[in-house]
Amino acid sequence: MLERLSWKRLLAELLLACLPGLLLGLLFGGLSWWLLLSVLTVLLWHFHNLMRLSHWLWLDRTMTPPTGRASWEPLFYGLYQMQLRNRRRRRELGNLIKRFRSGAESLPDAVILTTEEGTIFWCNGLAQQHLGLRWPEDNGQNILNLLRYPEFSRYLRQRDFDKPLTLVLNNKLHMEFRVMPYSEGQWLLVARDVTQMHQLEGARRNFFANVSHELRTPLTVLQGYLEMMNDAVMSEPSRSKALHTMSEQTRRMDSLVKQLLTLSRIEAAPAIDLKEKVDVPVMLKLLQHEAATLSGGRHEIHFHTDPHLKVFGNDEQLRSAISNLVYNAVNHTPAGTRIDISWLRSKQGATLRVCDNGPGIAPEHIPRLTERFYRVDKARSRATGGSGLGLAIVKHALSHHNARLDITSVPNSETCFTFTLPARLIVSGVMQENAVH
Numbered sequence: 333m334l335e336r337l338s339w340k341r342l343l344a345e346l347l348l349a350c351l352p353g354l355l356l357g358l359l360f361g362g363l364s365w366w367l368l369l370s371v372l373t374v375l376l377w378h379f380h381n382l383m384r385l386s387h388w389l390w391l392d393r394t395m396t397p398p399t400g401r402a403s404w405e406p407l408f409y410g411l412y413q414m415q416l417r418n419r420r421r422r423r424e425l426g427n428l429i430k431r432f433r434s435g436a437e438s439l440p441d442a443v444i445l446t447t448e449e450g451t452i453f454w455c456n457g458l459a460q461q462h463l464g465l466r467w468p469e470d471n472g473q474n475i476l477n478l479l480r481y482p483e484f485s486r487y488l489r490q491r492d493f494d495k496p497l498t499l500v501l502n503n504k505l506h507m508e509f510r511v512m513p514y515s516e517g518q519w520l521l522v523a524r525d526v527t528q529m530h531q532l533e534g535a536r537r538n539f540f541a542n543v544s545h546e547l548r549t550p551l552t553v554l555q556g557y558l559e560m561m562n563d564a565v566m567s568e569p570s571r572s573k574a575l576h577t578m579s580e581q582t583r584r585m586d587s588l589v590k591q592l593l594t595l596s597r598i599e600a601a602p603a604i605d606l607k608e609k610v611d612v613p614v615m616l617k618l619l620q621h622e623a624a625t626l627s628g629g630r631h632e633i634h635f636h637t638d639p640h641l642k643v644f645g646n647d648e649q650l651r652s653a654i655s656n657l658v659y660n661a662v663n664h665t666p667a668g669t670r671i672d673i674s675w676l677r678s679k680q681g682a683t684l685r686v687c688d689n690g691p692g693i694a695p696e697h698i699p700r701l702t703e704r705f706y707r708v709d710k711a712r713s714r715a716t717g718g719s720g721l722g723l724a725i726v727k728h729a730l731s732h733h734n735a736r737l738d739i740t741s742v743p744n745s746e747t748c749f750t751f752t753l754p755a756r757l758i759v760s761g762v763m764q765e766n767a768v769h
Contacts, residue, residue: 337406345402349374380406395419442507442523444512450474450488462505462525475521484509498526503746506530547588550581591721594652595704598728606644606733609759612682613639613676619658623671626659630667636674642759643682649729656722657686657749665690681755685748692743701739702727726751733757 353370357363371432381404388397395415400408433456436443442459446452452465452473457464465478487497493511500506506527514520557574620635627633643650661671669690676683693701697708705720724736730751741747 336410337403342403346374346439382696397459422449444521445474446475446519446521448517448519450476459523462507463523514554543592550585554583555579591725595721595725595728598649598725604646604732606757608645609646610643610645610647610649612641612643613637615654616673616675619655623658623662626662629765631662631665632670634672636672636676638676641675641677641682643753644757644759645733649732653726653729654684660722661686661688678752680752682758683752685750687746687748689746692745692747693741694743698739698741702737
């Protein structure tokens, strides 16, 4: 193990180098000249090693310093050890930076590092995606020049970061900004996409408003008739009409509450285990009788069913989805309409189609049909007892079965509601035979 250079070692080397000159001076005379020659030899040797060191520092591309002897050996060895320590530190620092960047890229938020003046010196991928930043092109740019929103500029200039700032960007995203001191003279700016939360809050407000509105109408009717019955003696025809109307409104409220409970149960259900065998053909036979009773002969209803096409899924949810589609076709099409319900195997899986040749649906209504309480003709829907929840129930029930509802309509020609369950959910013939035996 080499030791660091010391004055004793340098002095010992100098005396050792002068020893040959001393001996030669004593033997041949001219002691001072021999000693001077010895010292010059030592200086030349040191100059040579200095030149080697300078060449390695400025010109040589190798990472390892040159080797040396005597007093230069610990110097070169010390430089070599320092190189090893620096490499190790650089490697550790590089790994730390990689972990930091990897962690920052994995965050569900946009992250931007800036100076207190707003100069950007790093941002992650979500900042580029949500805020429109470009990296590394925007390195050194001021963030106020890139996010030109008056509220954002005031937020940064006031430097009151106790509360977050929520902005609606030009790309329609709702972003929540938070600013925290990162280090001396630097800020950590975090922007979170709260668009979905904003939409859910809006949906919640609309939901309560719609429920209140839907319940207020029948309650008002009930309250009015009850006051009439309490204040005056009603004739038998008026009394029968009042009781009939109250009974209808009660049934309407009961149907609304049941549908709300069904929708709530389907939405709150965890990921269902798709191992239950559902006999859809038997289900459709029952629905055929119910649809005929509900129609009362006003429609021409045809069922086309593959009697062997059974699937894996949740019986209650599939029954809700299919029955809502069938009942909607009967309730919301005029008399004389032809309704075709088919349950057949297709290339993609098992497909259910409910089609009618009624008046159809205007294109602007189709994207919103699965929203809660959305109705194309509100007056007619209320007259037929529709609540606007049926297709919302269908949508959520199908989402648990990896399927989606497709709606197509050609006015005065054909309207179809279609969904396809994946082929992997179809019960194979062997399994059906085993189930029979």
